[in-house]
Amino acid sequence: GQQLNQSPQSMFIQEGEDVSMNCTSSSIFNTWLWYKQEPGEGPVLLIALYKAGELTSNGRLTAQFGITRKDSFLNISASIPSDVGIYFCAGRGGSNYKLTFGKGTLLTVNP
Amino acid sequence: SAVISQKPSRDICQRGTSLTIQCQVDSQVTMMFWYRQQPGQSLTLIATANQGSEATYESGFVIDKFPISRPNLTFSTLTVSNMSPEDSSIYLCSVWGGELFFGEGSRLTVL
Numbered sequence: 001g002q003q004l005n006q007s008p009q010s011m012f013i014q015e016g017e018d019v020s021m022n023c024t025s026s027s028i029f030n031t032w033l034w035y036k037q038e039p040g041e042g043p044v045l046l047i048a049l050y051k052a053g054e055l056t057s058n059g060r061l062t063a064q065f066g067i068t069r070k071d072s073f074l075n076i077s078a079s080i081p082s083d084v085g086i087y088f089c090a091g092r093g094g095s096n097y098k099l100t101f102g103k104g105t106l107l108t109v110n111p
Numbered sequence: 112s113a114v115i116s117q118k119p120s121r122d123i124c125q126r127g128t129s130l131t132i133q134c135q136v137d138s139q140v141t142m143m144f145w146y147r148q149q150p151g152q153s154l155t156l157i158a159t160a161n162q163g164s165e166a167t168y169e170s171g172f173v174i175d176k177f178p179i180s181r182p183n184l185t186f187s188t189l190t191v192s193n194m195s196p197e198d199s200s201i202y203l204c205s206v207w208g209g210e211l212f213f214g215e216g217s218r219l220t221v222l
Contacts, residue, residue: 042203042213097207101153
C-alpha cells in the first residue's frame with residue numbers, strides 16, 4: 001500500500017524561528033493535505049493542495065505540492081507558542097475519498 | 112465546514128466490555144468515516160459508514176469487532192467490542208465536505 005514518510009519526527013524550536021517539515025511518498029498523489037492536531041483535539045485542516053507545483057499560503061503557513069507529485073512541504077514562519085501541536089501530512093492518490101497519513105511532526109515552541 | 116460532535120470525549124473501560132461512540136454532524140453529509148489513532152501514531156481508516164447499508168471496512172478491521180451504524184445522513188455510531196488494552200486509542204469520526212474534516216475524537220483507555 002501507499003506509505004508516507006514524514007520528517008522530522010519532532011522539532012523543538014525557539015519562538016520566532018521558521019519551521020520546515022516535509023512528506024515524501026513512493027507513489028504519486030493527486031492531493032496533498034496538511035493537518036494540525038492540538039492536544040485533546042481532532043486534526044484540523046490547514047492547507048489543501050491539488051496541482052503539482054502549487055504553492056499555497058494560509059497566514060504564516062506555506063505549503064507546496066512537489067513537481068514529482070511524490071512530495072510536499074509545510075513551512076511555518078515566525079513561530080509562536082500556539083503553533084505547538086502535531087502536524088500531519090496526508091495524500092490522496094485516486095478519485096476516492098481515502099487519505100494516507102504521515103506519522104506526524106511534533107512541534108514544540110519555546111517562548 | 113460542518114460541526115462534528117462526538118460522545119463520549121473520553122472513557123476508561125474494562126477489558127471485555129464494549130463501548131459505543133456517537134458522531135453527530137450539524138448538516139447532512141454523504142460520506143462519513145471512522146479513524147483510529149493509536150497512542151503516538153498516525154491515523155488509520157477503520158471503515159466508511161454507508162447510510163442505509165453495511166459499512167465498508169478496511170483491511171485489518173472487521174464488523175464483529177467494530178460494528179458501525181449509519182441510520183441517517185447526520186449520525187453514525189462506532190462500537191468497539193470485547194475491548195482489550197490494545198484497543199486504547201483515539202477514535203475519530205470524519206466527514207467529507209469538499210475535503211476531510213474531523214471531530215474532536217473519543218479517547219478510550221482499556222484497563
